[in-house]
Amino acid sequence: MPQNPGARPPRQPGPARRRVPEPARPPARPARLKAAADRPLRLGSPRPRLRMVGFGLTLVLLVFTVRLLQVQAFDASAYAARANVNRYIPVTLAAERGTVTDRSGVDLATTVDAYDITAAPDLLTPERIKTTGAARRAAALLAPVLGERPAVLEQKLTANPKSKYVVLARRQPPKVWNRIKELKKAAAARAQRKEGADVLAGVNREPHSKRVYPNGGLAAGILGFVNAEGRGGGGIEAQFDRVLAGQDGKLVYAQSGGRQVPTGDVKEQPAVPGSDIELTIDRDIQWAAQNAIARQVQESAADRGYVVVQDNRTGEILAMANAPGYDPNDLAHADSDALGNAALQDAYEPGSVSKVMTMAAVLEEGAATPATHVEVPNRLPRADRSFADDVDHPTWHLTLNGVLAKSSNIGTILAAEQLGKDQEQANQVLHSYLRKFGIGEPTGLGFPGETPGILAPPAKWQGSRQYTIPFGQGLSLNAVQAASVYSTIANGGERIRPTLVRGTKGPDGRFTPAPVPERTRVISDRTARELATMLESVVDDREGTGTKAKIPGYRVAGKTGTSNRVDPRTGRYHGYTASFAGFAPADQPRLTVYCAIQNPTKGSYFGGQICGPVYKQVMEFALKTLQVPPSGTQPPRLPVSYDDE
Amino acid sequence: MSPAARRGTRLGRLVGPVGARRTPFVLLVVVLLGSGLISLLLLNSALNQGSFELSRLQRKTTELTDEQQALQQEVDQLAAPDALERRARELGMVPGGNPAFLSPDGTVRGQPSPAGDGTVAYRAPAPAGPGPRPALLPAPRPAAVRAPAAAPAPPPAGAPARPVPPPAPAPALVPAPQAVPTTPTSGR
Structure with a gap:
């Protein structure tokens, strides 16, 4: 554009404009001279003013400097830490609990994914949802899925209407959450068509792991159980809790607006899964x-x-x-x-x-x-x-x-x-x-x-x-x-x-014999x-x-054996x-079986008769x-009594 | 006027070549800025695409894990001894009695006896669903078919051991338990 010769003419007014103040100056000068002539003392020295301004600026800059030093040098680490609290989000990576198997590798205790189903009762109050009976309708929708009576769910949803969080059901399988998701979708669609309020809007899930015992009560006494915190509460689960539990990992990432910053630094310490335990049980x-x-x-x-x-x-x-x-899958109904x-x-x-x-x-x-x-x-x-x-x-x-x-x-x-x-x-x-x-x-x-x-x-x-x-x-x-x-x-x-x-069996799959x-x-x-x-x-x-x-x-x-029993209460x-205790085959023993029954009150109480x-x-x-064949030999039949004399 | 015009041309001469020299630089900057902007856009959309892909795959992993766990649990429940026993009883099977072994040379070790002769008191703890009576009906047929084929040796050994005159379905059940514990190869 500057090469364009056509651009030259607009430039020419430039010098002309510059010349404009020249004629304006002469009238200003006489005015000032006139004022100076009237009161010659008014024209003070600019030095004090300059000094004042300079002093003020120095003060301001000094304040800035001090503040700068305070923020950047003295309190820097504290501010950085406070910033990091918000910027870096630590996430615990849960270690998977090891399984307990029998001697042939069949799972006796294993861990699966599960969800806690939660709701927000404050979203169901008449003021918020602009309709009445929302909690009842939500309870009626969820009851068949959660296998709970509607009245119980409604009670949970209305017990504290200000609450933003209530657990409706614990440790539900993913199947249940999938069905709730469909219900939620349907309810949201109905609300969109203005056919009713979205009563399931506050229903959510929280991932959890759940310990399951696929064989139900089989070997329950040996296995024990896991408590609500996921630690062993008895039996092998408690005895080998540290081996089974593994070590939780940690993930720290930078976030912005709730999303991970892709280029931000990530510190990840992977979880070490627990070891599997193989029992001698068949x-x-x-x-x-x-x-x-x-x-x-x-x-x-x-x-x-x-x-x-x-x-x-x-x-x-x-x-x-x-x-x-x-x-152990249903401890709530177990006899203590x-x-x-x-x-x-x-x-x-x-x-x-x-x-x-x-x-x-x-x-x-x-x-x-x-x-x-x-x-x-x-x-x-x-x-x-x-x-x-x-x-x-x-x-x-x-x-x-x-x-x-x-x-x-x-x-x-x-x-x-x-x-x-x-x-x-x-x-x-x-x-x-x-x-x-x-x-x-x-x-x-x-x-x-x-x-x-x-x-x-x-x-x-x-x-x-x-x-x-x-x-x-x-x-x-x-x-x-x-x-x-x-x-x-x-x-x-x-x-x-x-x-x-x-x-x-460690997480690396290597088996360590006892x-x-x-x-x-x-x-x-x-x-x-x-x-x-x-x-x-x-x-x-x-x-x-x-x-x-x-x-x-x-x-x-x-x-x-038939013994008198000491009543543990009295x-x-x-x-x-x-x-009854014994082993077989008697001449080439393979197995010992022992049976005891405490305080039989009906029928015989003799060990030989009931055990x-x-x-x-x-x-x-x-x-x-175990496919143990009989030895095929004849028992020696030792004499039991002798003839007197 | 004329000095001003002269000054203007002088300035113009000064400006002209400078402007011409600046042009490639400006272009360079514009191109740099533009390409930077575009590459940033591309990078961002690539990252976003990656994160979408990541979350899609994560969701799929969770879904498949859930499905795998659900199926595994189903298998475990069906394979649990309790469930197997119930199924076996529905098919009309009864627990085998004394262990007896058939050796490769045809000799029988142990004393075979008809199963379900009442001395062994296994019983399913209240079988759910169909009662044991109708379930017993189909049993004699397969057992009777298997009798001559699978267990030719045991009947002579079993017959003198305990002559059982049981009701109708019992004789058909006789060979079944022998077929279960008889382990020709690994027994000894």
């Missing part, structure tokens, strides 16, 4: 055990019952069932007495089941053999009372094998007395064996709330107690300890510490074999107490504990599941 055997014990507890109108199935060659617990149980794992948390007097430990001591110490003759009178006066067997009988002439088969208390006392030169020494020897079998010490599972049972030191075995302990009264244990005693005998006298966890359980020798292999054949007589012999546990085709070893003997069938059912199922 889901199918656990189910069979739970089913069998639940039925028997119900039939006998008992307080509770437990079944423990253990692989005696590895010490792994294949099933640990409690009845009554609970459904049933929460927990009674098989490890109840200590009770085992009764005759523990006679096998006395027999083990007697045989191992060489005090007697299975064929030793024992004359069993009807009454035996010891300490301050006279002991009896469960039935009155003429004097029995039993072998030691027969004492166990017929579960004679008197015979057991007489045998235990042979353990030492005097009663005190006998007590000490018996105590050492009981300890070696794991009585009175924790099982080593580390399970929360586990009881070690009670076994007094021999110095405190006074009065009648020293005579009752040999047949299982006056000491207490839990169901896993009892099962472990029989597993020890089944395993040739070597005790393997029970285990419940096979290993953990530490190998320790093994301790309790009795010799020969003694263990002798005991096994004696235990066979219990089940196999016509006169044995455990004939109901017989499994045709198999050699089964077992022992019944602390006095009241009712019975019925139990024997449970043992048989569970053992049959477990043998089939």
